[in-house]
Amino acid sequence: MSDQSCVYIKKEWDIVAARQMGRDIATKVGFGTVDQARIATAISELARNIYLYAGSGKICFEAIETVQKKGINIKAIDEGPGISDLAQVMEDGFSTSGGLGAGLPGVKRLMDEFDIVSKSGEGTTIESTKWLR
Amino acid sequence: MRIPILKLHNYLLISIQTELDDKTAIQFQEDLLEKIHGSGATGVVIDLTSVDIVDSFIAKVLGDVVTMSDLMGAKVVLTGIQPAVAVTLIDLGIHLQDVPTALDLEQGLIKLRQELEE
Ligand SMILES: Nc1ncnc2c1ncn2[C@@H]1O[C@H](COP(=O)(O)OP(=O)(O)O)[C@@H](O)[C@H]1O
Numbered sequence: 015m016s017d018q019s020c021v022y023i024k025k026e027w028d029i030v031a032a033r034q035m036g037r038d039i040a041t042k043v044g045f046g047t048v049d050q051a052r053i054a055t056a057i058s059e060l061a062r063n064i065y066l067y068a069g070s071g072k073i074c075f076e077a078i079e080t081v082q083k084k085g086i087n088i089k090a091i092d093e094g095p096g097i098s099d100l101a102q103v104m105e106d107g108f109s110t111s112g113g114l115g116a117g118l119p120g121v122k123r124l125m126d127e128f129d130i131v132s133k134s135g136e137g138t139t140i141e142s143t144k145w146l147r
Numbered sequence: 148m149r150i151p152i153l154k155l156h157n158y159l160l161i162s163i164q165t166e167l168d169d170k171t172a173i174q175f176q177e178d179l180l181e182k183i184h185g186s187g188a189t190g191v192v193i194d195l196t197s198v199d200i201v202d203s204f205i206a207k208v209l210g211d212v213v214t215m216s217d218l219m220g221a222k223v224v225l226t227g228i229q230p231a232v233a234v235t236l237i238d239l240g241i242h243l244q245d246v247p248t249a250l251d252l253e254q255g256l257i258k259l260r261q262e263l264e265e
């Protein structure tokens with residue numbers, strides 16, 4: 015069983031809308047307060063990156079419910095400039111905007127699964143999943 | 148949306164009760180520095196009891212507020228950081244080591260008084 019919904023990221027306030035929707039879905043799946051905060055924080059980081067570096071894009075959520083496992087899947091999709099050096103952006107502290115450079119490495123630690131596909135000039139897709147334990 | 152800043156003797160008290168979007172956070176940073184300048188406050192307590200998410204952007208703004216206030220001669224104490232927020236900050240690799248913290252507003256005021264008397 016799955017159910018997908020997306021928030022389009024075009025303006026700053028959409029970052030808040032995305033993390034609120036993510037938290038709602040996480041709550042419904044059954045995550046506790048700490049994991050809800052982890053999921054909402056990860057979404058906030060991904061949404062802000064779309065807003066800052068790609069200009070626009072979307073965040074899609076899917077509640078995963080199978081007989082064995084429950085969880086939440088998040089996809090951040092944009093058609094922005096893409097990332098040429100994936101290893102570099104995963105380093106703690108690397109930022110091209112004077113930020114803390116904690117976003118992408120942070121999302122990886124906040125979630126259970128993390129996968130990034132990006133091509134220079136074509137955009138970036140980041141997929142991440144958190145499982146309910 | 149603007150975050151209210153209350154003045155009590157030489158202190159400024161802020162309780163963040165709203166969802167912190169980027170604009171609100173930056174506006175708050177500016178407002179607080181203006182208020183420190185205008186009032187000559189020596190201590191600031193920022194209470195985060197109602198804040199249920201601090202991402203790397205908000206963490207940077209809060210860290211900067213502490214450093215900037217310090218430069219202007221006002222000590223800042225952050226209070227009421229929720230357990231879930233503390234956990235996510237560590238996951239993000241953000242340690243806020245040099246930032247004084249306390250459990251709640253009351254403890255924050257006690258801490259300020261101690262720090263300012265030293
Ligand atoms: N969606 C994206 N499109 C293009 N570049 C990106 C995207 N997301 C992240 N980046 C790049 O990766 C770097 C690191 O991102 P992050 O870890 O979130 O730190 P910060 O946002 O603080 O710079 C950014 O500075 C930016 O150069």
Ligand SMILES: [Mg+2]
Pocket residue numbers: 059062063113116117118
């Ligand atoms: Mg970022």
